[in-house]
Amino acid sequence: METTHGATVTSVEQVTPHMVRLRLRLDEPGAWVSDGTPDECVHVEVGATTNDADGHSARHYTVSGHTPDGFELEVFLHGDGPGATWARTARPGDRTEVSDSKGYYAVPKGAGVRVLVGDATALPAIARILAEAAADEVFHVVVELSDLADARELPTAATATVDWRLAGNGTRASALKAVLGALRDSHLDPTDQAYVWVACEAKESRAIRQMLRREYGLPLTHFRIVGYWHFDLAHALRVWEEASEQTKADYLALWRDDRSDEENWVELEPFLQKMGA
Incomplete structure (x- = not known):
């Protein structure tokens, strides 16, 4: 996971039958960096013993709002994976670690609906x-x-x-x-x-x-x-695990920081299809 920050669960709210909102108090609120986008998300340590398809043991969730000492996040309770289990059983006082945030929503100037x-x-x-x-x-x-x-x-x-x-x-x-x-x-x-x-x-x-x-x-x-x-997370993980070291290196090299994410996907999609992902 990226830079991590200690946090404590301070409240748990059932928003709808399958959505839980958790409020987290950061140990050092001034050290946590929000990227300011309305769809920003963070990686959260949820006690997972397995990685997700991006290689993280943490799971990512949307920051639904900011508070003076931290933020709120929401978790959709689908299945019995480590993230859903963590959110379903979380109680005030529980400890975790979170990353700085990253978002994707960026409306260009002059856009319509x-x-x-x-x-x-x-x-x-x-x-x-x-x-x-x-x-x-x-x-x-x-x-x-x-x-x-x-x-x-x-x-x-x-x-x-x-x-x-x-x-x-x-x-x-x-x-x-x-x-x-x-x-x-x-x-x-x-x-x-x-x-x-x-x-x-x-x-x-x-x-x-x-x-x-x-x-x-x-x-x-x-x-x-x-x-x-x-x-089908198992399939996604299997494709990556069975890939050669050269294929993995070629894949990682395709993602460039000097391009937008959607520009990177122009190159990534045919590569993923060739991998069988």
Whole structure:
């Protein structure tokens, strides 16, 4: 994990049937660095004995809000993995470690309607993006849930339409790619300069990225696609573990700090397909 900061859980709140909000008090609040983006996330030590697909024993979660001595984060309780188990059993006084934050949401100057699309894991980020939006912004939001009981109010000063779908989240087939396809004529005309932010299961996110790049003509600066979790984590880990050291080195070399993440993905996607990921 990156630079770490000691933290204590101070409260646990059940937001919806499958979403928990935890408030963390940092040992040294002034030492923790927020990147300021509304979808910022942190790595959190959750007691995992196995790494995720990115090689972390920690798990990453959205910072849903800041407090004077720390921040809040939200965890979607899907499955019985180490992250969900940690959040489900966390109690005030529990100790953990967190990283500095990193976010992805970056609307370019002159962009039109903001299109936010995601599954339940994206809901905390979507809620904060809307909460921090200005009154002159316009949003079209689509969230797919495995249980509509997890839908909630999304207050905002902006103009926003929110469409809740019963799909995806590892229990049903995802509808997000089809949803974006249906929005093509109404919201995604390249001349309208829409900004598209998508966060969902990793493989689904890659399919959506390919569609936006190949079929929609949106510039790379006008969309950000993020894979938040893996439906088949065992497969993702196996592909990496079985790769040769040269293949791993070639993969790591493709990601360059002098390019945007979406520019890096132009090179990464065909490489991942060749690996069988």
